[in-house]
Amino acid sequence: xxxxxxxxxxxxxxxxxxxxxxxxxxxxxxxxxxxxxxxxxxxxxxxxxxxxxxxxxxxxxxxxxxxxxxxxxxxxxxxxxxxxxxxxxxxxxxxxxxxxxxxxxxxxxxxxxxxxxxxxxxxxxxxxxxxxxxxxxxxxxxxxxxxxxxxxxxxxxxxxxxxxxxxxxxxxxxxxxxxxxxxxxxxxxxxxxxxxxxxxxxxxxxxxxxxxxxxxxxxxxxxxxxxxxxxxxxxxxxxxxxxxxxxxxxxxxxxxxxxxxxxxxxxxxxxxxxxxxxxxxxxxxxxxxxxxxxxxxxxxxxxxxxxxxxxxxxxxxxxxxxxxxxxxxxxxxxxxxxxxxxxxxxxxxxxxxxxxxxxxxxxxxxxxxxxxxxxxxxxxxxxxxxxxxxxxxxxxxxxxxxxxxxxxxxxxxxxxxxxxxxxxxxxxxxxxxxxxxxxxxxxxxxxxxxxxxxxxxxxxxxxxxxxxxxxxxxxxxxxxxxxxxxxxxxxxxxxxxxxxxxxxxxxxx
Numbered sequence: 001x002x003x004x005x006x007x008x009x010x011x012x013x014x015x016x017x018x019x020x021x022x023x024x025x026x027x028x029x030x031x032x033x034x035x036x037x038x039x040x041x042x043x044x045x046x047x048x049x050x051x052x053x054x055x056x057x058x059x060x061x062x063x064x065x066x067x068x069x070x071x072x073x074x075x076x077x078x079x080x081x082x083x084x085x086x087x088x089x090x091x092x093x094x095x096x097x098x099x100x101x102x103x104x105x106x107x108x109x110x111x112x113x114x115x116x117x118x119x120x121x122x123x124x125x126x127x128x129x130x131x132x133x134x135x136x137x138x139x140x141x142x143x144x145x146x147x148x149x150x151x152x153x154x155x156x157x158x159x160x161x162x163x164x165x166x167x168x169x170x171x172x173x174x175x176x177x178x179x180x181x182x183x184x185x186x187x188x189x190x191x192x193x194x195x196x197x198x199x200x201x202x203x204x205x206x207x208x209x210x211x212x213x214x215x216x217x218x219x220x221x222x223x224x225x226x227x228x229x230x231x232x233x234x235x236x237x238x239x240x241x242x243x244x245x246x247x248x249x250x251x252x253x254x255x256x257x258x259x260x261x262x263x264x265x266x267x268x269x270x271x272x273x274x275x276x277x278x279x280x281x282x283x284x285x286x287x288x289x290x291x292x293x294x295x296x297x298x299x300x301x302x303x304x305x306x307x308x309x310x311x312x313x314x315x316x317x318x319x320x321x322x323x324x325x326x327x328x329x330x331x332x333x334x335x336x337x338x339x340x341x342x343x344x345x346x347x348x349x350x351x352x353x354x355x356x357x358x359x360x361x362x363x364x365x366x367x368x369x370x371x372x373x374x375x376x377x378x379x380x381x382x383x384x385x386x387x388x389x390x391x392x393x394x395x396x397x398x399x400x401x402x403x404x405x406x407x408x409x410x411x412x413x414x415x416x417x418x419x420x421x422x423x424x425x426x427x428x429x430x431x432x433x434x435x436x437x438x439x440x441x442x443x444x445x446x447x448x449x450x451x452x453x454x455x456x457x458x459x460x461x462x463x464x465x466x467x468x469x470x471x472x473x474x475x476x477x478x479x480x481x482x483x484x485x486x487x488x489x490x491x492x493x494x495x496x497x498x499x500x501x502x503x504x505x506x507x508x509x
Contacts, residue, residue, distance in 0.1 A: 047224075055116055057180060062188075062209055067188075068192045068196055070088070071329065085466075091147045097147075098148040099449040100291045103450075112163070167438050302503045303440075306451065345416055402482075
């Protein structure tokens with residue numbers, strides 16, 4: 001039995017043989033994925049989505065639960081304000097580096113689940129160590145290790161979404177993923193503010209991170225299956241090898257009790273066709289595990305442009321997060337738990353923006369395709385909702401945030417302004433992430449990781465200079481500068497929207 005395409009004739013026996021060869025490779029490090037992840041039941045996908053949302057939320061918890069305690073850490077460890085700021089800035093930077101490392105390992109071994117478990121253990125141990133630190137530099141080191149441990153959730157989580165959802169449903173999945181991930185920034189500062197009131201003060205936040213990591217480990221261990229999708233194989237198998245009227249749509253239906261050889265015999269006799277083991281229909285090259293390879297994706301202009309634009313929006317939001325604790329103590333004389341509650345507006349804005357943005361992203365993408373007769377263009381992911389968010393909503397929230405502090409307005413103005421900022425920010429950054437995953441099939445984890453690295457670098461730089469910037473310009477003019485940066489980011493996305501198809505063609509995508 002042979003199957004023909006426009007460019008080649010491929011025998012179905014060689015394709016099935018290659019499928020089996022790939023699925024049983026690396027039996028320890030690469031668990032057997034017997035079903036096409038696209039075909040998983042909605043309930044199973046929902047469970048997977050919950051698992052990766054909570055795993056990704058660890059980074060947000062760890063970052064923001066810490067903010068209300070910054071003044072106490074400075075006092076307790078007798079540190080300078082700049083070294084205390086480094087514990088937050090380097091945490092963000094190492095999250096970006098860690099994303100690259102985990103994505104490279106994921107692509108090399110073609111695994112997702114094991115890496116979630118390993119990274120959670122690293123995070124757990126470093127969180128426990130943070131409870132017992134006695135000087136600021138030890139805390140800086142442990143925060144960097146914490147960042148490595150919790151950074152897998154974002155990049156590998158994006159890879160899991162690419163495994164389980166086709167392009168036309170991916171925007172909604174990314175919206176849910178981002179909204180779940182934002183429970184960390186929503187509840188982290190609130191929990192941190194109250195924990196600091198305990199006798200352990202800021203150290204209690206590290207006890208919480210340790211306990212939370214144990215919960216995440218067991219959640220992933222029991223409920224998250226391996227999902228790594230071999231796109232070329234599953235797409236070819238579903239489209240060509242298995243007949244459309246066949247009842248055999250997954251390998252589960254031919255799974256036998258007596259091991260791989262018997263399974264292979266059944267596959268060879270499928271529909272009475274005698275199959276012989278032949279060479280794979282595709283000539284594959286052994287990949288090297290090279291974290292630099294993910295960084296080299298930035299040589300493609302569309303990856304670089306999208307990453308910088310998303311990084312500007314994320315960096316400006318994180319700068320506001322860094323400003324909040326010190327300014328609220330200075331302007332309003334708030335306690336730690338009150339500072340924690342002040343982050344509530346930003347968390348609500350993140351969740352609302354994620355849900356709305358995910359829905360609009362898929363709806364507007366499909367509408368754009370229908371209008372051009374079904375032809376798909378990846379730049380459709382940069383849908384009309386992000387232009388309103390990026391040009392008007394996010395800068396408005398940023399300006400209002402700075403003005404409310406500069407003119408000592410009601411604290412509620414500041415809280416609402418921060419929520420407006422995050423509502424727009426998350427829609428722009430989610431669109432940038434989904435765009436890269438769509439445009440680079442099979443490289444979802446690496447594309448997300450390198451984009452995340454750029455975001456973290458920008459956020460790290462802005463965090464380090466925030467104190468000097470506010471001292472030199474004042475919080476009002478600092479917000480004006482951040483708003484200008486946001487408009488620059490939207491200008492970059494406009495270039496990508498108009499010229500993106502040609503830019504991708506230049507890079508071979």
